[in-house]
Amino acid sequence: MSKEVAYNEYANEITEILSKGAFLTTEVDGVVNTMTIAWGSVGFMWGKPVFMAMVRPSRFTYQCIKKSGQFTISIPFKDMSAALGICGSQSGRDTDKLAAANLTTVPGKKISTPVIADCGLHYECKVVYKQEMSAELLATDLQEKWYASGNYHTLFFGEILTTYVDE
Amino acid sequence: MSKEVAYNEYANEITEILSKGAFLTTEVDGVVNTMTIAWGSVGFMWGKPVFMAMVRPSRFTYQCIKKSGQFTISIPFKDMSAALGICGSQSGRDTDKLAAANLTTVPGKKISTPVIADCGLHYECKVVYKQEMSAELLATDLQEKWYASGNYHTLFFGEILTTYVDE
Numbered sequence: 001m002s003k004e005v006a007y008n009e010y011a012n013e014i015t016e017i018l019s020k021g022a023f024l025t026t027e028v029d030g031v032v033n034t035m036t037i038a039w040g041s042v043g044f045m046w047g048k049p050v051f052m053a054m055v056r057p058s059r060f061t062y063q064c065i066k067k068s069g070q071f072t073i074s075i076p077f078k079d080m081s082a083a084l085g086i087c088g089s090q091s092g093r094d095t096d097k098l099a100a101a102n103l104t105t106v107p108g109k110k111i112s113t114p115v116i117a118d119c120g121l122h123y124e125c126k127v128v129y130k131q132e133m134s135a136e137l138l139a140t141d142l143q144e145k146w147y148a149s150g151n152y153h154t155l156f157f158g159e160i161l162t163t164y165v166d167e
Numbered sequence: 168m169s170k171e172v173a174y175n176e177y178a179n180e181i182t183e184i185l186s187k188g189a190f191l192t193t194e195v196d197g198v199v200n201t202m203t204i205a206w207g208s209v210g211f212m213w214g215k216p217v218f219m220a221m222v223r224p225s226r227f228t229y230q231c232i233k234k235s236g237q238f239t240i241s242i243p244f245k246d247m248s249a250a251l252g253i254c255g256s257q258s259g260r261d262t263d264k265l266a267a268a269n270l271t272t273v274p275g276k277k278i279s280t281p282v283i284a285d286c287g288l289h290y291e292c293k294v295v296y297k298q299e300m301s302a303e304l305l306a307t308d309l310q311e312k313w314y315a316s317g318n319y320h321t322l323f324f325g326e327i328l329t330t331y332v333d334e
Contacts, residue, residue: 011178011209019211041219042178043208044186046309052208052219128306131298139295142213 002106002122002164007049010121010165011042014075017120021084023074024053025105026064027113032105034097034116035061036088040073049160051123054153057132060092065156069127070111077120077165110161121165125158169273169289169331174216177288177332178209181242184287188251190241191220192272193231194280199272201264201283202228203255207240216327218290221320224299227259232323236294237278244287244332277328288332292325 018040025034041052051073055062065071076084083101090097098105105114108124115122133152135143185207192201208219218240222229232238243251250268257264265272272281275291282289300319302310 006183008179008182011182012175015175015178015209015211015216016173039210039212039214041208041210041212041217042182043206043210043219044182045206045208045221046305046313047206049182050208052210054212128309129300129304131301131304133296134298137296137298138213142295146213 001167003167004162004164005121007123007160007163008042009163010075013077014042014121017075017077021081021088022076023084023087023116023119024055024061025072025074025113025116026061026068026070028064028067032098032114033060033064033092034087034103035059035092036084037073045157046128048128049163050128051125051158051160053156053158055156056151056153058151062154064092065127068113070113071125071127071156071158072108072111072113072115073123073125074116074119075121080119109164118166121163123158123163124161126161127156128159129157131155168334170334171329171331172288174290174327174330175209176330177242180244181209181288184242184244188248188255189243190251190254190283190286191222191228192239192241192280192283193228193235193237195231195234199265199281200227200231200259201254201270202226202259203251204240212324213295215295217295218292218325218327220323220325222323223318223320225318229321231259232294235280237280238292238294238323238325239275239278239280239282240290240292241283241286242288247286276331285333288330290325290330291328293328294323295326296324298322
């Protein structure tokens with residue numbers, strides 16, 4: 001069971017938990033993949049609620065989002081560190097990460113991408129804007145710290161179509 | 168008087184109030200200017216809390232942020248619609264908007280840009296990344312709705328150096 005809530009009703013918790021790990025899930029031609037994220041933002045842009053996710057082009061998820069134009073975010077309201085560890089260290093190219101992490105999914109309500117079952121809060125998002133980062137526009141210390149070998153993130157801005165919590 | 172808080176302690180309220188209007192303040196060579204914003208986001212990127220502000224290049228604020236590399240955000244916790252209306256419709260190029268809107272400022276704690284006095288919550292931000300939007304990457308309906316005459320926003324990502332509320 002789940003309960004629909006305002007996109008920002010849990011924004012305090014979301015920004016706090018996000019930095020410790022959440023799931024970004026994609027679906028292409030029936031194949032579901034999830035990855036661990038720790039960065040992102042929640043906001044209001046172009047008159048809409050928006051979740052912004054950062055994905056490096058080396059990630060399997062990158063090509064999945066580009067193909068599907070949608071993604072879901074599942075924010076754990078309980079300790080899921082073991083599953084987050086697996087989904088953050090393996091690649092969906094050669095592993096069924098959901099099985100490896102013992103995760104199941106629940107169909108999306110507004111989009112074909114599912115969410116992680118029994119987790120916490122979920123956003124279903126449709127990509128409305130995306131942009132590759134430009135290296136030279138980032139502060140030098142952050143370039144060195146996070147992009148020593150390039151592989152700059154693409155920022156995927158997803159309109160939040162619905163937000164709900166497991167109950 | 169003000170009290171320091173976690174950057175996300177009021178994220179629920181911030182995202183709610185932001186869409187109705189908040190102040191983005193800049194300072195260059197001692198000249199303070201403020202504008203009304205209704206879009207933006209709060210998140211965690213590059214290991215840091217970040218407020219992302221959107222400013223069109225036609226705005227006086229645009230060149231001010233580019234010069235100073237910093238800005239403050241003041242989120243009203245009370246009705247300041249009259250001041251928001253003035254700061255959203257006049258230009259700092261030819262008007263002292265603060266005087267026109269009967270606003271006063273308080274010096275920043277970490278940066279030289281002040282915040283709006285007696286307002287609510289404040290973020291002091293240092294720009295760590297900025298990027299002009301690319302028209303063709305935005306959903307077509309949003310292009311038509313918000314950018315019929317071009318003037319695409321630049322996204323200014325400001326590391327939140329401190330967050331505090333008036334009390």
